[in-house]
Amino acid sequence: MSHIESVRLTDEQTLVILDQTLLPGETTYNTLRTKEDVFNAIVALQVRGAPAIGIAAAYGAYVELARHSYASVDDLTRYFYEVKAYLAASRPTAVNLVWALERLEQVVVQSWSSVEELLLALREEAEEIRREDARVCEAIGRHALALLPHDAGILTHCNAGGIATAKYGTALAPLFLGKEAGYSFRVYADETRPLLQGARLTAWELQQADIDVTLICDNMSSIVMQQGKVDAILVGCDRVAANGDTANKIGTSGLAIIAKHYGIPFYVCAPTSTIDVACLTGAEIEIEERNGAEITDTWYEKPMAPAGVKTYNPAFDVTDHSLITAIITENGVLYPDENGQFEVRQHVEV
Numbered sequence: 001m002s003h004i005e006s007v008r009l010t011d012e013q014t015l016v017i018l019d020q021t022l023l024p025g026e027t028t029y030n031t032l033r034t035k036e037d038v039f040n041a042i043v044a045l046q047v048r049g050a051p052a053i054g055i056a057a058a059y060g061a062y063v064e065l066a067r068h069s070y071a072s073v074d075d076l077t078r079y080f081y082e083v084k085a086y087l088a089a090s091r092p093t094a095v096n097l098v099w100a101l102e103r104l105e106q107v108v109v110q111s112w113s114s115v116e117e118l119l120l121a122l123r124e125e126a127e128e129i130r131r132e133d134a135r136v137c138e139a140i141g142r143h144a145l146a147l148l149p150h151d152a153g154i155l156t157h158c159n160a161g162g163i164a165t166a167k168y169g170t171a172l173a174p175l176f177l178g179k180e181a182g183y184s185f186r187v188y189a190d191e192t193r194p195l196l197q198g199a200r201l202t203a204w205e206l207q208q209a210d211i212d213v214t215l216i217c218d219n220m221s222s223i224v225m226q227q228g229k230v231d232a233i234l235v236g237c238d239r240v241a242a243n244g245d246t247a248n249k250i251g252t253s254g255l256a257i258i259a260k261h262y263g264i265p266f267y268v269c270a271p272t273s274t275i276d277v278a279c280l281t282g283a284e285i286e287i288e289e290r291n292g293a294e295i296t297d298t299w300y301e302k303p304m305a306p307a308g309v310k311t312y313n314p315a316f317d318v319t320d321h322s323l324i325t326a327i328i329t330e331n332g333v334l335y336p337d338e339n340g341q342f343e344v345r346q347h348v349e350v
């Protein structure tokens with residue numbers, strides 16, 4: 001498959017990201033040099049999607065650490081914790097962000113004889129997080145593909161594609177792999193209000209890959225399911241709780257409820273980096289609330305709503321585990337037990 005890289009570390013110790021807010025009209029790459037650059041790019045969703053945020057945070061921490069000098073390893077270690085706390089606060093829901101920074105922390109806590117040696121090890125760990133994510137996404141794609149008929153109608157929400165990860169995506173990975181293997185999927189992409197990740201990013205990525213994609217508004221998902229156009233729903237996720245409750249882009253839980261009504265399988269594609277076993281149920285997942293202007297002012301030159309109207313703009317919702325047919329990780333497909341309970345572990349055994 002042709003591959004568009006959304007996050008890259010350069011030899012000049014900078015981070016280059018594809019600005020996802022400008023797609024599909026413009027393919028612009030931004031160079032990030034400081035922790036503030038990285039923080040702002042994550043908040044603005046220039047880099048977005050749970051795994052891509054994790055990669056950007058790991059690279060971003062390294063880039064920030066590498067641009068200063070230190071009197072000692074202890075000095076560098078102290079600054080690492082400051083940078084970690086700063087970047088971890090950029091977005092609250094996707095656990096991959098903290099997970100990636102904790103991977104770097106595991107490196108920092110080892111014993112190092114020089115600042116240079118530690119910096120090199122941090123760079124290598126950040127690179128490994130990216131390489132690993134590409135392998136993980138490919139494995140998710142292979143497991144998911146095995147569940148799908150050759151000519152399946154698929155509905156997806158938001159964007160869990162290649163640009164939201166290192167490569168392949170999670171929910172879109174089986175579609176890219178299926179294309180290579182001669183499958184002829186028909187994909188329905190929800191536009192995904194308010195920021196249109198489905199319209200701007202998923203429809204664009206699938207078109208680029210020459211996969212049959214039809215864009216629908218969010219409120220059309222019930223009719224396409226009712227009309228028998230959808231054989232399976234595939235979504236990504238931002239955090240999976242220990243009981244299988246799953247946070248993903250706002251609107252996902254509604255889709256799962258409708259899918260249950262029509263008896264359509266609802267699959268959550270989840271790298272184990274998105275699993276948070278410390279979080280017992282979905283009720284403990286922090287839901288990011290974003291600026292109401294995203295609802296009232298974003299897509300026309302003039303405001304789209306009356307001035308001063310109250311807004312509520314949660315960026316994610318939690319899908320109850322009882323609505324999920326299976327969670328597909330790089331290690332395989334996890335189904336609920338006979339009581340409808342998931343037992344999710346970091347290294348899910350299936």
Ligand code: MRU
Pocket residue numbers: 045048049050051094157158159160161164165169170171197235236237238248249250315
């Ligand atoms: O707010 P976003 O665009 O970062 O939300 C992204 C999603 O909800 C994705 O489905 C999720 O992060 C999985 S990306 C593989």
